Amino acid sequence: MTAWAAAPIGAEAERLTGELVSEVGDVPFEIVWVHQGDSLQIEVRQKSDDEVATAPSSAPVTVWGVSFAGALRTRWARLHLPGGDGGRVVDDWTGQGSSQGPGWLGFLADASDLLAGTLDPDMVPALIAQIVVPRLATWCAVYTADSGLGPLGLSYLWHADESQIDLLREQLDRVVIPSVDNLTPVPVQLGDWQSLAFPLVARGRSLGMMCLGRSGRFPDDVAQLAEDLGRRAALAMDNARLYAQQADANRALQRSLLPPGTPAETPGLDYSVVYEPAGETNEVGGDFYDLFTTGESSWRFAIGDVCGTGPQAAAVTGLARHTIRLLAREGYDVASVVSRLNQAILEEGERARFLTLLHGEITRTDDGLDLSLISAGHPEALRLRPSGVVEAVVTSQSLLGVFPEAEFVADRVHLAPGDVLLGVTDGVTERRSGERLLDDDGGLSKLLAECAELSARAVAERIRRAVQDFAIEPSADDLAILVLRAD
Secondary structure, three states, rough: OOOOHHHHHHHHHHHHHHHHHHHHOOOEEEEEEOOOOOOOEEEEEOOOOOOOOOOOOOOOOOOOEEEOOOOOOEEEEEEEOOOEEOOOOOOOOOOOOOOOOHHHHHHHHHHHHHHOOOOOHHHHHHHHHHHHHHOOOOEEEEEEEEOOOOEEEEEEEEEEHHHHEEEEEEEEHOOOOOOOOOOOEEEEEEEEEEEEEEEEEEEOEEEEEEEEEEEEOHHHHHHHHHHHHHHHHHHHHHHHHHHHHHHHHHEEEEEHHHHOOOOOOOOOEEEEEEEEEEOOOOOOOEEEEEEEEEEOEEEEEEEEOOOOOHHHHHHHHHHHHHHHHHHHHHHHOHHHHHHHHHHHHOOOOOOOOOEEEEEEEEEEEEOEEEEEEEOOOOOOEEEEOOOOEEEOOOOOOEEEOOOOOOOOOOOEEEEEEOOOEEEHHHHHHEEEOEEEEHHHHHHHHHHHOOOOOOOOHHHHHHHHHHHHHOOOOOOOOOEEEEEEEOO
């Protein structure tokens, strides 16, 4: 209704729909609202019967009736749109011959709300055209240029009579559209149409042109209204483009912080990771994971949690992951890597954020996997035996980025074939439902005990699903799960 500039009759249309529905009876039916240029037709469709139709009475209906098509019976009624005059383009917005009145202001307010409702730059041209037609013009073509550079291209075309769109497109292909450098409306010659091209300019940047066409001359007040709408549309387009550019840059930066990939071949090691950053537009948050090869039968892994979420936490995430990879491949042992990462975070000064980390080295042996690992203030790592027994296997040591004098000592853990090691961030253990946390009373250990003899992937998915189902509300914290299983 907003796109049709028909919001003022919304309440009347709803009341009228209610009256039509009240006549249906106890049978399935369908409600359809149809825009017809100068009017709104409300239809209630049902299987045909022989009842006599009565006219609805609660709204100012000018036309009503009943139509039949096969077994389909449709009761319909028609409401004039504000300012409508029998299918012609609207020129009188107030009933007083001036567009500078309540109808004009309401139209612009509805149009502004609709344009502000999207941040998709591809949607804005479509909204512009559908707002303009048929209220200001019979057809509308929106031309845009990327960042104001290069030739204009047709982004969206709309006509009050959809069957005429293809023909109109062919005509427009032969027309030279004025340059975006023009800052005032420019006449465009197109057959019998009276056409005007309005520049789309926002914040001093030319974004394109809005070309309107109608039969006969454009009244001054309608042209002024279109020019005002063009300014609002250009601002909406510029906002959408800026948002899209920022989102693209954000995604590119975030992808650079993700691991380049986990090992394709890991003989003797079955593994799985789950990573879900908080926030709709985030691909990287404060939680992170990594698993990479350091030798023919050895690997390093890490799962960590930076204090906070969003871009600031992601910056420390990138520092931690790159530091761990670089030092591990330079031959530093687990304790040395963690100690040097602690110093690197402290050297960030005011930008530093404390970090919890589970970092380890995996070595394949004849009877499973040997692990050397350190938990720096991180949720405890759990080992699951094929029998279903679950136990914590590491000692919690100092978290990183707080104490420059902290020293770290690696724990030794063996995974026999079938054993599973689970590492998670507090997005799992502190998942909240009311006053309860998922890990209260050993909740995570109990959940892991149910995963005996499952593959690493099945264990990770079981934990992820349990976190999701623990509370109705979406999680506000980042989440990472790392599962290592000895084959």
